[in-house]
Amino acid sequence: MRATTIHAPFDIRIEEVPDPVVQHPTDVVLRVLRACVCGSDLWAYRGESERRPGQRIGHEFLGVVEEVGAGVTGFAPGDLAVAPFVWSDGTCDYCAEGLTTSCPQGGFWGTPGSDGGQGEAVRVPFADGTLVKLPADAAGDDRLLTALLALSDVLGTGHHAAVGAGVTAGSIVAVVGDGAVGLCGVLAAKRLGAERIIALGRHPARTDIARAFGATDVVAERGEAAVAAVHELTKGQGAHAVIEAVGTEQSMRTAVSVVRDGGSIGYVGVPHGSGGGLDLGVMFDRNIALRGGVAPVRTYIPQLLPDVLDGTLDPSPVFDLAVGLDGVPDGYRAMDERTALKVLVKP
Amino acid sequence: MRATTIHAPFDIRIEEVPDPVVQHPTDVVLRVLRACVCGSDLWAYRGESERRPGQRIGHEFLGVVEEVGAGVTGFAPGDLAVAPFVWSDGTCDYCAEGLTTSCPQGGFWGTPGSDGGQGEAVRVPFADGTLVKLPADAAGDDRLLTALLALSDVLGTGHHAAVGAGVTAGSIVAVVGDGAVGLCGVLAAKRLGAERIIALGRHPARTDIARAFGATDVVAERGEAAVAAVHELTKGQGAHAVIEAVGTEQSMRTAVSVVRDGGSIGYVGVPHGSGGGLDLGVMFDRNIALRGGVAPVRTYIPQLLPDVLDGTLDPSPVFDLAVGLDGVPDGYRAMDERTALKVLVKP
Known part of the structure; x- marks a missing residue:
């Protein structure tokens, strides 16, 4: 598949990377429908946060479940789901209390060994703990899909x-x-x-x-x-x-x-x-x-979702530039130069 | 009257100073029954917080009302009362909300122009806002009087x-x-x-x-x-x-x-x-x-007072050394050298 990688400051590329597959029974593979570029990605882009050359990037995405591990109970192929910017197991003390960002098994998308959100697909660890299901018909509503994407980070944050x-x-x-x-x-x-x-x-x-x-x-x-x-x-x-x-x-x-x-x-x-x-x-x-601190958005998604679905909460105007995967490097440039507020990615 | 003054680091003296009098209609003059030395007084003692030579010191005290300004409605001569470590007007937005330490008319005992608590008497500004009345019979109970003194700072803090x-x-x-x-x-x-x-x-x-x-x-x-x-x-x-x-x-x-x-x-x-x-x-x-932050103890005194009066809350064991006014310099030394935990002063 194709995904975004970062090789050095200001060097964002779209490259061919291995297709994600279910590695653990609790994994799901999600085909990305919408992703975006975060202000915090710019710290890596500007070289202020270190990255390994070729590391994946992007931590905000939603999409359609494609493959499901044997231990996953809450998702089936075809389900629409949004991911928070940190995965979490959903079972530890911290997850039970809602502080999913402190889950000892949790992690950030794009860290070595994991997929980033700015790509065609993502292997999602601990899918039952991590993902939140969305109504299937939202997939046909472009404005709503964009608003729902904000649940992955900026709205919850x-x-x-x-x-x-x-x-x-x-x-x-x-x-x-x-x-x-x-x-x-x-x-x-x-x-x-x-x-x-x-x-x-x-x-x-x-x-x-x-x-x-x-x-x-x-x-x-x-x-x-x-x-x-x-x-x-x-x-x-x-x-x-x-x-x-x-x-x-x-x-x-x-x-x-x-x-x-x-x-x-x-x-x-x-x-x-x-x-x-x-x-x-x-x-x-x-x-x-x-x-x-780092927002436990996994906990907030179910709280905020009803208001996003009924339209009383509509963060979609924060996305002012939409690009395909090939346009991601331009998207980073636009956000870095502040000519774009937030870049939507449609892989 | 006699009161404690600080002239330089490690130079604490007991000196003759002007007797306090009612200067404003909202003032009260309080004869000090009990005062004490605070850990925060040691910052001044050690020269880490600046003081003017001869400045008064001490911000924890309780005593008996001696003279009452014409505008004071809540106190009469003979009343037993405890002062919080900051005076406050009791009428501003912050006082109304309980953040008495942010009262624009508030101030710290011992700042130039005000009396310190480690002395024979204190002019109390905004007495209705500042002081809290105590049951008169507490004056005869040494253990209780010591416990009540802790309401002026350490217990509320x-x-x-x-x-x-x-x-x-x-x-x-x-x-x-x-x-x-x-x-x-x-x-x-x-x-x-x-x-x-x-x-x-x-x-x-x-x-x-x-x-x-x-x-x-x-x-x-x-x-x-x-x-x-x-x-x-x-x-x-x-x-x-x-x-x-x-x-x-x-x-x-x-x-x-x-x-x-x-x-x-x-x-x-x-x-x-x-x-x-x-x-x-x-x-x-x-x-x-x-x-x-700096504790709005004036707000906490009425909340904690019933538990101190009925004995369920007894902070009196923190006072492990009692001195008269002449013993205050020794009291500072003992606290500085950690041979005393907290020094009670009986002027």
Whole structure:
């Protein structure tokens, strides 16, 4: 089959790789219908996260079950299913509690020995624990299929940030990061009943989506001016809940600066530059909580799925460029140059 | 009157200072019956927190109301009352929400222009917002008076750590720090229904108190060995809730190492060496939350007071040395050298 590989920074290729087959009784082989490129893939693309030359890439996909291991009970060939960005066994203590990302048997798509999502097919380990079945008729609805794909990562990750930030009915929320996760954070905050959602961002194409998703205010300023603008909107106090969806020291510093005393930062941006943006002395004096991390989206998919299926939750606008498998390298380039927000892949 | 002053590192004196008087209608003058020395006073004592020469010190006290401003409605001369370690107006948004430490009119005892707790009397600003009345007959019960004094800081701070760590019925809790706050954290965790409480500490006098307060296990090892011991006790997973009651980089590193994936660190040790002990990458991968800060003990006093009054919550054993005002310099020395756990002052 053909799949995406990364050979060096900025060197993404589409290559012939071995067809996936069932290796363990709990495996399923899934034919990929939709995949996409994640903001976190760009860390590898830019060489900031190391990869072995030729390693697979891509961790967001949905598709049709093609082959089923003898030990799989929940799936049959022909089933439509979505995969979270981490596989998990579904049976350990952590999976039972919903923290599927801490499953000792879990792993990330594209790590050596596993398939990546940006390819024609994927061997899915622990399929019963990992995959979530989707209604078969969704396969014929292009818009819905795109929305469902967001369940594999960005929608669940935005939701995790909103939960970590402690968003409840009536909250004032600030969202740091105008990428797909930040925008899904807006959607999630709206769904959880936030009264006011302040999106920080300067790109009209993105802030327009933020407004469509429920942002009540947009702050286009940067740095100190952005902090001042958020304070201006919040009686000088800041936001109860801050969604941090970038992961840089600067974004964490902004998050600390715009959160209200006693509030929480829900952080889901993969941290780069460990801890440097956190002034623990400031957080201590102001009782600011930090809660989040890698999102256990497997747990959130069943919670969010009904709202996606009935259309009340529609993250599909975050995908603004669609490519075939051959277009994936261009897709990375477009996201790296910020000419695309999020690239949909139709293998 | 006589009060404690600090002139330079390790230079604590008892000096004659102006008698406090009502300066604002919302003031009360309180004659101090009991005060104490806090672990956080040692940061100033050791010169790690700057103080002006001659500045007052001490932020934990209870006493009898002596003089009352015209605007005070809740107190009359003769009332017994305890002060939290921060004064607050009781009327702002933050006070209304219980985050009294963020009151814009709040302040710390001993800051220039205010009295410190380690003296004969204190002018209490915003007395209605700040003080909490105690039953008059407690004044005749030495053990009870000592227990009630802990409400001014260490008991409420230990409780704040337990709340921040998310302790609930059935939790496995680890406590980093064997000072008075850590020990009060044990008490608070027990009160909140923790099933297992692992106290980290090497000093038998302190770990004996921890056991008496409800610790089910004591880990006397340090560093890596301590982490291994906690994992040994917890199926290799760590504690759901970790109370961090020290504030150094090392203690924060230990807290991160002993917390279970998805767990929380309730931090109340005043941070020294900002953020260095926090590896945000590890916290992200393991979904570890950090929640705490300067404890709004004014809010906790009414919640904890009934249990202290009926004896179900008795923090008095943390006080292991009692001095008069003249003995305060010796008290600092004893705490600095760890020959005393917590020094009670009877002016």
